[in-house]
Amino acid sequence: MEDRIKEALKEIVGADNYTEQLIDMVSYSYDASEHHHRPTCGVWATTVEQISRILEMANRERIPVIPRGAGTGLSGMAVPARGGIVLDLNHMNRILQISIEDRLAIVQPGVVYADLERALAQHGFFFPPDPASGKVATLGGNVATNAGGVKGAKYGTTRDYVLGLQVVLPDGRVMRTGSHAMKSVSGYDLTRLFVGSEGTLGVVTEIILKINPKPTATSTSMATFDNLEDAGRAVSQIMHSGIIPSVLEILGRDTIRAINQNTDLNLPEVDAMLLAETDGYTQAETEYQMSKIMDIFRDNHPQQVQQAQSEAEAASLWKARKSAYAVLARIKTHFVLEDVTVPIGNVAALLKGVEEIAARHEIQIATFGHAGDGNLHPQILYDGYDPAEVKKMEAATADLFRLAIDLKGTLTGEHGIGLAKAPYMTLEHDAAAMEAMRNIKKLFDPNNILNPGKMALEG
């Protein structure tokens, strides 16, 4: 990158908000995936005007710009695959407005999910998607990946809550999409075209979010099953039961075993554990729903069934699920956390298939995830310093994606495509859809400066 570009960047954001120090470049080189690549420099932007000037110059000079929040993405979305300028949005972290009577919040992209949660909780409201990384992940990143979480079955994902955006386009123009209204069908849905677009179409600088009143009652239960088919049948029967649990999580055998090896939870080492939560405003409502779930658990040969009688007991039931990711991350030097999603009725088939893939490639895959919306997270554990293990991991990953698509599912429920899943896009999408996506990219970003190399958009 020529010095005049660096000088121009310093002029735009101020020298204090420009960096090319090694420690920063290393930090910017990775996210929560296994991918990494260093940028040339980074800038902390604080205004729309700065972002507009940066993009206008980068577009003219054909320099990659990678918008970045907390870097908690799991698919390499924030990795500067082609180098360039990291546009760090963490300083744009103001909650601009919370309007309870309008049922919305307006935020800058660098606001951390948990900070919005705290601000909304004061009013008894919440922003439901609730990603597992919510304590550090930013809302701009949530929008970029259409983030979801454990409550997806009942409450959907980020997409269902974004009412409007302010976006800076690659040529520096500022565009508004959507409105402050709860409903709109005024022209094409540009808002949702940007949700999940992984920073490849524009830089989101303002987000208008629909918010929900927070349920005031919950019931929690857990069941273990010696047999995967029994757990799968229980999930299907819950879908038939006429209620939607606010949480329906599943832990597979390998996950349970790993938790036991690394905690003192002493779980029964069964094929599958299901964790269910129902919510509402009254205990009568949550108990009614939970009684349906408990009946179904009992009808399907559980090894054990337990309903929490207090908040402390509920927290204890949650412990296993909450420890899964971190426990599994410690077992081998490296891991890949996958995110395939299938029709809910195929959850058991997916789990079974994952076990077969693990056996076939002689690699450890531990699975947990959101049975209630079919979104499972097989975590592939391997030694990244051993080329043979890396090969196994890659082969298992490819098989996993093929399995998910064969089961009428998708490569990713909530983590995005990024670099990790880009090679598999054509498994899921037909030629016409791939061409449409690539043409949309060209339309908004003809010089391919925004987060280039992601989502197989270069065809």
Added chain:
Amino acid sequence: MEDRIKEALKEIVGADNYTEQLIDMVSYSYDASEHHHRPTCGVWATTVEQISRILEMANRERIPVIPRGAGTGLSGMAVPARGGIVLDLNHMNRILQISIEDRLAIVQPGVVYADLERALAQHGFFFPPDPASGKVATLGGNVATNAGGVKGAKYGTTRDYVLGLQVVLPDGRVMRTGSHAMKSVSGYDLTRLFVGSEGTLGVVTEIILKINPKPTATSTSMATFDNLEDAGRAVSQIMHSGIIPSVLEILGRDTIRAINQNTDLNLPEVDAMLLAETDGYTQAETEYQMSKIMDIFRDNHPQQVQQAQSEAEAASLWKARKSAYAVLARIKTHFVLEDVTVPIGNVAALLKGVEEIAARHEIQIATFGHAGDGNLHPQILYDGYDPAEVKKMEAATADLFRLAIDLKGTLTGEHGIGLAKAPYMTLEHDAAAMEAMRNIKKLFDPNNILNPGKMALEG
């Protein structure tokens, strides 16, 4: 249109499924708006292959194609503004699959909303958007306008339930978007780009819909207010109360008066009436929510408050709301049903503004609509045979749109842009957004054959 084109159409769909009879052309010339224009011919398509061949030819020959369902749209969306071929999809009316355990239904575009409702009801499920025209409107039309209804505040609109589509593109290629999974963030959100696109980007031939278990308990109440500000404050306070009513409808003074003149309901002729419904699985849950609403009604100087004690009483409270549209339609020779939507806290300001517009232009505007999501339907009543009245209607409409945008709202919450609101698109959308929409149209339909003349896409 040359005879060889007509012959080719007959060859594709069969002579029995081709028409250029006057009675059909007149039927195809209008929808539920005030706009009309005759096509040259119409075809009933029954297969994706037929549609693909029709579009491929029309694209080559530069002939407009207007996809059409039940023609219940309120903004001229289905009117063949440039003539051409009406592609009637009513014969593609099969429910292809209902999978309760996968929580989805797959339908062809010509399935009538109510037919799907009946099929789902057997399983205790429903497809929540519930448009007022649901007894005749088709699901393809619901997708094309992102249809909503009285339950939008709690359940959202069609967009929130479309998981995937099969679409025939103008060049005849068939594209699949989305998947059978509840969640996906695999590439750009092509699915929602087509939802609300009014048949201008492609012809939807298959729809995968997320479905919900139907709540089994409801509570219903009604309150009347002498003063619009009191009603508006009640709506805002309900938003603050921590619950979301499943229904929160409002009727304005002129609507109430018209109902009294045309029915024997004998409503109090007040400034505003609110109708509220809460839902859940238990009576405890619906009563808890309703008690919050009733308290708020009582705190805001109601003229009358009433909670239904039986299903019959609930039905009676609904009568006024359900009669509004038809009663108002009878008062003058013509009417326009508008669809502006504002932030919920601005509902009272919108109603007040509508009254001022009516007074200023000396024209009758009666308003009702969905206070719970800020979506109001001012119905402008006028004599379409009197040029002076038509002018007043047009001036009032323009003022109404300006008012909605000034109140941070949108031109349309659920009826779409079509022909009726096309001239006002630039009021709401900035230059960058208009350009983006027009470029997307060009990308998918470079020869502008699909439903041309709508949504101000021609710039």
